[in-house]
Amino acid sequence: MDLPAGLSDRDLTEGLARFGISGPVQYAPLGFGDYHWTVAGRWFTSVADLTNKAHCGPDALAGLRSAMDTASALQLPFVVAPLRTDDGETVVPLDDRYALSVFPLLTGKSGSFDDRFSDEERDEVLTLLAELHSHEPPAGTPVAPVDSDGRDALEELLDEPGEWAGGPYSADAREVFVANTQRIRDLLAEFDRLAAQVPPRRVVTHGEPHPGNLIRTPDGYRLVDWDTVGLAPPERDLALLDGDLSKYTELTGHEPVAAGLALYRLRWRLNDIGEFAVWLKGPHERTPDTEVAWRGFRETLATP
Missing domain, CATH: 3.30.200.20 (Phosphorylase Kinase; domain 1)
Structure with a gap:
């Protein structure tokens, strides 16, 4: 970093x-x-x-x-x-x-984004999320928009990519972006189709409860990085957990909506595409962070 x-x-x-x-x-x-x-x-x-x-x-x-x-x-x-x-x-x-x-x-062990929960760990996180989602929203809780962050900027680039000359990765990033413009448009259309199917229920969500934002302490998991907290469908959080989500249904009575899970997983992908595109088009230098951005940009667009 x-x-x-x-x-x-x-x-x-x-x-x-x-x-x-x-x-x-x-x-x-x-x-x-x-x-x-x-x-x-x-x-x-x-x-x-x-x-x-x-x-x-x-x-x-x-x-x-x-x-x-x-x-x-x-x-x-x-x-x-x-x-x-x-x-x-x-x-x-x-x-x-x-x-x-x-x-x-805190004293404890933190994970990383790419870690995978065991079945027991997943159920522990689902228990934590069930308590959060059942909590009365504090006054002033932000509303988390369903639409992806930076969508307007992404669509502007799709309509007119322009010149990308901000740094060492710009030209190659533009080439990758332009080659995938139709695919990105298809992903945006799929996002809109899924969004129309998600029920209007809103709860307090963390937004990014992945292993990198969880610390294992002697007293159980602790959840950090709350800048993404917001009122949203529960699937906003649940989409980051793989496998059996029945523990959540057992605790809350809510069965996760398949379209909502797919929506928020796609939202992550579109956010990454848009953020990396703007970053690599603009002024930047060759640093460990921009290397991560360039690799992530290519990998995200290469994902089936």
């Missing part, structure tokens, strides 16, 4: 002071998207790049605050909720681009 461009150590220190926190800071190159440090062996920070938070809405800072406030208000034992500043804020802007949230540092 690359360090955030243009963010100084002083910016981070001043942001931490808003939470009354000081001490040794160590960079933690984890995940993909946000930036993280541990502080004094007690706290875990998340610095969000607001230019990369399309899912938080047109005002990314306000959307991120709504999400973090929701996580804080849920008060569920498995929710790793953000701390609040003395004046009650869960998110502190560090400058026009970056914003800071702080969490307790």
Whole structure:
């Protein structure tokens, strides 16, 4: 994970002071998207790049605050909720681009996105999701749009790809994109067909309850990264689990809708295509992150 461009150590220190926190800071190159440090062996920070938070809405800072406030208000034992500043804020802007949230540092084992749950682990996660989905939504819980993030930008590129000259991967990425334009249009049409079949039921969903956002602690799983929290069909979360989902039905009485599961699995794919396309078209350098983006772009488009 690359360090955030243009963010100084002083910016981070001043942001931490808003939470009354000081001490040794160590960079933690984890995940993909946000930036993280541990502080004094007690706290875990998340610095969000607001230019990369399309899912938080047109005002990314306000959307991120709504999400973090929701996580804080849920008060569920498995929710790793953000701390609040003395004046009650869960998110502190560090400058026009970056914003800071702080969490307790947990002792446990984290996974990665590509990990697979055992049957027992899957049922444990389904139990956790059943409790979350049955919880009364806190006031101000964001609504998670069904449509894929960045769809407008993706459709603009389909209509007029234009020149891709932002960095070392741009030309090759454009060639791959143009060769797959009809396929992407077909995926968007399939997405719309599935969306029309999903019942209007809405519950509090996490949005990304994959193994990379779960930490196994001595007291069970803890769920992190709540910037994607939102009211949505339960299938938004359930789509990330493979295999038998009957435990969820047993606990909630809701049988997952096949069209909803297919919809949200396709949504992940379209999000990746759109995000990687915009990234690789625009200004970038050859870094570990852009290498991941280029590989992910090709693999996503190559998936049957």
